[in-house]
Amino acid sequence: MPTAVIQNNAYDVAMENFDTAANAIGLDKNTREMIKYPERMLLVSVPVRMDDGCIHHFEGFRVQHSSVRGPAKGGIRYHPQVTLDEVKALATWMTWKCAVVNIPFGGAKGGITCNPKMMSPGELERMTRRYTSAILPLIGPEQDIPAPDVYTNSQTMAWIMDTYSMTKGYMIPGVVTGKPISLGGSLGRNEATGRGVFFTIECACEHLHMSLKGATVAVQGFGNAGSIAAQLLYEAGAKILAVSDSTGCVYNRDGLNIPELIAMKSLCGHVEGFPESEPILPHELLAMHCDILIPAALENALHAENAGTVRAKIIAEAANGPITPAADRILESKGVFVIPDILCNAGGVTVSYFEWVQDEQHLFWEAADIYKRLDRVMKTAFRDVLKIHLEKNVPMRIAANMLGIGRVAEAVQIRGIYP
Ligand code: NAD
Numbered sequence: 465m466p467t468a469v470i471q472n473n474a475y476d477v478a479m480e481n482f483d484t485a486a487n488a489i490g491l492d493k494n495t496r497e498m499i500k501y502p503e504r505m506l507l508v509s510v511p512v513r514m515d516d517g518c519i520h521h522f523e524g525f526r527v528q529h530s531s532v533r534g535p536a537k538g539g540i541r542y543h544p545q546v547t548l549d550e551v552k553a554l555a556t557w558m559t560w561k562c563a564v565v566n567i568p569f570g571g572a573k574g575g576i577t578c579n580p581k582m583m584s585p586g587e588l589e590r591m592t593r594r595y596t597s598a599i600l601p602l603i604g605p606e607q608d609i610p611a612p613d614v615y616t617n618s619q620t621m622a623w624i625m626d627t628y629s630m631t632k633g634y635m636i637p638g639v640v641t642g643k644p645i646s647l648g649g650s651l652g653r654n655e656a657t658g659r660g661v662f663f664t665i666e667c668a669c670e671h672l673h674m675s676l677k678g679a680t681v682a683v684q685g686f687g688n689a690g691s692i693a694a695q696l697l698y699e700a701g702a703k704i705l706a707v708s709d710s711t712g713c714v715y716n717r718d719g720l721n722i723p724e725l726i727a728m729k730s731l732c733g734h735v736e737g738f739p740e741s742e743p744i745l746p747h748e749l750l751a752m753h754c755d756i757l758i759p760a761a762l763e764n765a766l767h768a769e770n771a772g773t774v775r776a777k778i779i780a781e782a783a784n785g786p787i788t789p790a791a792d793r794i795l796e797s798k799g800v801f802v803i804p805d806i807l808c809n810a811g812g813v814t815v816s817y818f819e820w821v822q823d824e825q826h827l828f829w830e831a832a833d834i835y836k837r838l839d840r841v842m843k844t845a846f847r848d849v850l851k852i853h854l855e856k857n858v859p860m861r862i863a864a865n866m867l868g869i870g871r872v873a874e875a876v877q878i879r880g881i882y883p
Pocket residue numbers: 612613614615616657684685686687688689690708709710711746760761762763782783784809810812813
């Protein structure tokens with residue numbers, strides 16, 4: 465029986481999902497002891513001179529969950545609710561995610577507890593550089609490679625790359641991914657997560673004999689992952705009924721014009737007030753009568769109290785950890801097909817891997833090559849997870865975890881324990 469978890473602790477959720485999948489593959493106790501827990505955790509003080517001249521202290525984290533299959537890899541989040549437990553959970557999921565798409569990386573994550581919306585570009589730059597300096601002993605192209613996550617972007621990565629390179633004395637683009645193209649970034653990286661989400665939705669529709677054309681969609685979180693997934697679904701003929709961001713939710717029963725909504729969001733920073741839409745409440749979006757629901761914001765969006773209200777046929781987890789185990793059980797009993805995070809949003813880390821390879825080789829690929837490779841990786845991963853789901857009769861999340869954890873377990877068993 466899975467153990468009870470506190471609904472809002474992402475690390476408890478990650479541990480419960482690990483135990484469920486480890487039990488399902490019959491993983492021995494010794495291997496569990498070796499792969500379950502983070503390898504390294506660094507908690508840093510980040511003092512920053514603010515624009516008014518005062519020094520403000522922020523708390524920062526970098527967690528390396530696993531380097532068993534390669535350098536640790538994972539994004540950096542700036543958000544007021546970042547905690548060590550959240551970063552540990554996100555790092556753990558990165559390990560299984562990289563293994564699901566079979567790229568030679570382990571898992572890591574970082575974050576700073578801050579409110580970037582209340583900070584100036586200068587304050588953000590100084591905070592990023594001081595944080596980079598504090599985590600510098602852990603990161604590097606062969607050790608641990610950060611990337612963007614919630615409220616960080618290619619500019620943040622450029623500052624990290626520059627700080628790291630200035631300290632080492634020469635330019636080292638491979639220390640981060642998600643960089644601007646002019647600094648060794650990869651074509652397609654900005655769209656990669658949303659594109660991967662779209663691709664797994666296409667695969668799910670094919671499996672469930674549903675047509676994407678005319679399918680109805682609701683998207684919670686209209687940032688990098690959510691807006692690009694919405695854009696690609698819109699282009700494929702789906703009808704995006706509702707989207708939300710941290711400021712509000714908008715709805716149009718005939719479908720929202722996504723390119724115009726993206727243009728407005730990039731101009732004004734919010735979706736609220738979009739013409740030809742009406743405001744709705746966040747819980748109405750999650751309970752929307754639609755074919756596909758895409759949680760693309762933060763953890764614990766669907767939990768024991770609201771999972772019963774879901775009316776979508778497919779949930780595509782663009783976000784990491786948006787469904788708690790209790791909600792999973794409710795959705796399973798309702799027959800909702802869940803594309804789990806470690807499969808659904810793995811397009812981002814896959815193109816990050818391509819970016820790292822290109823940086824290491826100093827040889828850059830064309831966009832068409834990147835999309836072809838990404839589609840192949842995502843299709844293989846979806847097929848592998850679906851096979852376990854069907855053969856073992858387990859939910860897609862457990863199937864994905866069985867695949868990812870199984871690969872990490874195999875690697876650690878062959879490597880053995882040091883000393
Ligand atoms: P982002 O900062 O670009 O966008 C986040 C969006 O979520 C913003 O529009 C914000 O307003 C919105 N949001 C925040 N709280 C909300 C709430 N309570 N309700 C509705 N909307 C809310 O971040 P992102 O990179 O798109 O990341 C979103 C999710 O996708 C995270 O879980 C992240 O870990 C995951 N993810 C991102 C990537 C990537 O490459 N960016 C890769 C894999 C997974």
